[in-house]
Amino acid sequence: MATVTLKPTKVPELMLEGYSITPDAFAGKTPAQIAALPAHEGKIHVTLGDFFEVSGNAGATAAETDIVIAGDCTRVKYIGSKMTAGTVKVNGNADMYVGGWMKGGKIHITGNVDSFCGMQMQGGEILIDGNAQNYVGCAYRGDWRGMKGGTIRIKGSAGNDIGTFMLGGTIIIEKDTFIHVSTHAEGGTVILKGDVEGRVGGQMVKGTIYVFGTIKFMMPGFKKVDRVELEVDGTKATFDHYIGDLGERHPKSKGKEIFADLYVKA
């Protein structure tokens, strides 16, 4: 494995569109070539070298390339977006679209991230040590094809619209969440370790939600069916099992209607 280190040298005046910061774009390139990769600040064409000092070496392929950003990226978007392999680590915060459309590899952000983290992600892992804003693992605006695979773990709290139109994969929020979880979802798993305000599973067709804390306002479209003992993310607990959203269409399998499952810790 080879490691490329980017050291921030300048805070962008506008947000920096860092769509080139991926192992796929870095693979097989020298530091000088990496510094010459394109980026945008607003409508102005810039290069990564305008904002980072590049050192170290990239591997021959994305899978052999690790990227470390030694500093804060609060104003850098699209870090690790569309990446297929390798790793990206940010020692600090990152802006929107971290790991958006990601297909493989690992991203680790030690600080907080803004919205749209892991949007329409298909595979790989995202680990955020701090908090996330809204739209974790959601679909692009207007799209009906959300997150399909991979894992997003937020160690802090998250905002609203988590896993909208989710089709697969796992999202874990270790602290509290606001509203709209797995809206319109047709698959996937969301695990909320803290409390959540409400609108959990609205118009949900299929998929699973586990809530360890409390749901302040329950959706009326969910019905309690039983109480079960489960091990979720390494923790054993007793959950009340609800099915829903009863106001939504549901597919049939072997003559039986399939519902979304919501488990709330008893």
Place this chain on the structure above:
Amino acid sequence: MTSGEIIIKGGFVVDPTRKMEGDITDIAIKDGKIVDKVSSSAKVIDAKGKTVMAGGVDVHAHVAGPKVNVGRLFRPEDKLLSGVCRSAMAQKNGARMESGFSIPSTFKTGYDYARMGYAFVMEAAMPPLYSPHIHEEIHDTPIIDEGALPVFGNNWFVMDYLKKGEIENTAAYIAWLLNVTKGFGVKCVNPGGTAAWGWGLNCLSLDDVVPYFDTTPREIITGLLKANEYLGLPHSMHIHQNNLGNPGNYQLTIDSLKLAEGIKTKNKFGREQVMHSTHLQFHSYGGTGWGDFESKAKEVMDYVNKNKAITVDTGNVTLDETTTMTADGPFEHHLHSLNHLKWVNVDVEMETAAGVVPYVYDPNIKVCDIQWAIGLELALYAKDMNRIFLTTDHPNAGPFTRYPRVIKWLMSKKAREAVLDSFKHKDKVIDATTLHTIDRELTLYEIAQMTRSGPAKCLGMSNIYGGLAPGMNADVGIFDLNYKNMPSDPEKIEKAFQRAACFIKSGEIVVKDGEVLSRGHKKTVWVHVNMPENLQVKRDITQSFTKDYTVSLVNYPVRDYLAPHPFVLEVDVEA
């Protein structure tokens, strides 16, 4: 329009209006028109080894209006991966941002049509109440000339008059509406069915009664055909038939086409047909359900080939993710209940309705593949290529930017077979279609008929568009195709038509090597009917606007400033 003289030298000219099949000849341009000759100071464009055609004419596309805008608004994901970063040259030329794939922005619409060498596009369904907006949007679309067809098939006035068999009153109402909306001709979408949708119903046969109005699709179609010829409009009645998109609808399609029998064409614009039946692909289905869904393109085209009073366009499925939008309100609800994607439904007072639903024509789904085959079969079974036109019913069966791909499929059996071979359910598709048995490959001459001379004649504008005779508009496309030595790789055909080597619109070079150089001199084309006042219709309109409409009569017409570049075709009707 520039007065600059241009001469296009040495190209293979393909011009069906003058029976030119790749003749090497020069095309001279002056003052925005084709002329016999120009002075020696004319700008010379070398077209040696390239094909020269008139600007394309699109007879049916949805490119402006409320439902197109709704599509743009409710499908941000259509823009996500389709934006083009403006090149330095584009920025220098003042070109605007382009976005959208199936429902491109107005700018992208104009630029992309121009890049493909198209000069005229007909917006195929204008809800009259929203005609001011449509004209604003047409004005906002650069380069291409456009017209718009107001919809009449579910209009309350029309249904009231036709129930009583009043052709003259219907004609007077049509004339009034064309004049106030700056419309081009008579469009009819799912006659009666869209009105029935107000009661949650539809009209799926010619004799289904429209609730409340007590008329039938048969009466509406026949009445509009007669009223159109009473007025002698440039274009014929333009119909989207009943029961679109359902298995087994081909018999109804043929029955509806037969309504054109016995109606005589009457006009001064060189038009020969009395009915234009649009996106025929959606109406040529056999089978009783999606399981035994099959092509009936042969049966439908056998009838079309026999009846000279009919023109059609194909509505080719291009196997893309797209956005369906139509004034056929009940159909869009039906589609939404099949694919569960987002749906918009709109009612337009006393006139029409509309719906919008995204749709993915997935090559792994058998039905989509059969639809793809049917669209191509229609063109390949046609005998008179001046009566069948290339469309994708943009964006319903695919975006207009796929015309070059459809041309490739029509011109190359090899290209068709490559697609067929890629299908997951190839055998089932072959069982349900006959495309694999057809060896025919269309020529450039036939493509020019389908995209240039044919549609221009069908719209009654054969002396303006679709040809390169002196006196016609100087809309000339130059394509990187050697007529005498066509490429063996079909991809090169698609590439040549996607990006014209050069496109001259109204005598000005607007595209060079696929790059847009100018916003051009676009015109809005409409029809103005001069006829004696019909007092009863005048009274009915006044009364209805007082009683029923949400706008007053004085606020209804399209103001002149909304269509600042008019090209008006005058029609005189004698008492």
